[in-house]
Amino acid sequence: MTAVIKHELRASAGAFGSYHPEGWHPKLSVTLLGPSAAACQVVWAVTRPDGAPWFEHRVPAPVLDDRQIATVDLELWHDALDLDEAGAVPFTLRLVSEPDVVPGVDELLHDGRMLVMKLPGEHCYAVATEWMLPRSLLGLDTVDEPDAPRLTGRVFVAGEPDVWRLEAHCFRDGVRLAGASSVESVHTFTANDGRVLGQEVGFAFDSIRGWNNLSESGWGGDWQLLDQNDGRYRVALVDGPSPVGEVSFEVVRGRIMAPVAVEPDAACGAVIVVERAGGVGGAPGGDPYGDPVTAAATTTLDEVYALRHELQASDGEATLDDKARLDDKTAAALQAFVDRAERLLVTWESELAAPPPYDFGQVLAAEAVGRERAGCEELAAAVSGVPGVHAVLLSGEPIGLAELRARTAALFPAAETRVAASQQAEVDALAPYRDLLSGDKLAVFDDHPADSFVYTTTDRRIIETPEELAAAEFWFFEGPLDIPGSARVEGVEITGSVQGWRVLGWQFDGSGAVLAEFESQGLGSSAPKTAFRPPV
Structure with a gap:
């Protein structure tokens, strides 16, 4: 059955002579929601304020598939039609088939009235619009960007404001979040002589989104996401310091609440009708031209939020929509864990993914991560009761708490694996030496492993292979040395140190036992060859 999107009905007064009107006639814009069969007409029957029939206007109806939307503009325009009186004007809309083509279609779409x-x-005449002023429309633009719909809305403003001067600002729990990226006139309400009676003003917030299905790609990292921030929201439309209109709404468990109705919308997919308590002069807001029910097009928030990709919950955990707001103590504990996890992940996650072999600095990094384990696990334990699907921010991007826990916990075994691999690599690298050494030679070698020291023998010849090391009678190591010194300058004794060198040496017998140990020192950046000889 064909339906009418009631919030998009727009009635106004026209005139055959628009510059010098002698009366008025009605104009109506109606938006239909399919399905609608072929060979049908929209029939608009209008009654005079005194109850007498005025006119019937027929236009071809659009052929619509299911949930397809189209707008039909109705106006019967000729000089004998205009009426020079005000009052309530009843009218009906019907969808009627041509009997000889598609018999049997006769659907009532609207049975209401307009007050002129x-x-x-x-x-001079106009269709009353005051009943619209308490109403506003709120939406998430799933037509343009279904993966991250912008917060949009429309407010009805009386008079003729300079729309280019208007600004819209969004607040959550009294704190300003962002200004609108666009504010524009969507529809202008006019009288039969062209004077402006009011504006329908639309706004959109690029930085405030209903959700973000593509957050893992890095898209929209600085957006405010409604599904992750419950609270009381208010969009204020202002002209400088003067308020012009507002829309108030609440987000509970990640979803906008719908206090009045949810209807399909051609521009953004669906809108929530929001109505402030009390209209102009304290009167309640009225219904869309007297008939909010007949053939009314409806949708649900479930259909809107079906486009959002839910975070997957593990067994026993709630879904994102079921997460409860945290108390202050838990929220503080959670933030402490998130801060620690973020620091560790940003600093070490990519570093620990590097393949072996590992240099000394990489091993030190892994050992540093290991020292963080106890403190991090203590912070994680403090928030173990928070559901894994609770969304938090990691480097400005949303992430489920379960994923954050898993990625953080994975750092520690990765660090342990690196340290163990490095230790095993060291053992493997030194094994050929240890296989050939014994006795005192092996003990000296264990204190001075070949991967950390340069072994030389007489006349500073570098020992390069395990076999050479095992066969050498003399081993020498060279290192730097600070040698104390003093000088007298203008009668003042000044003490300090100068650069020097130090050479340690061992002499072994054929079994690897130490025969002698010796040491020599001297000034300069390196030792001479003579220092790499046994003392005479």
């Missing part, structure tokens, strides 16, 4: 007011001036 007499304005100052001769023959």
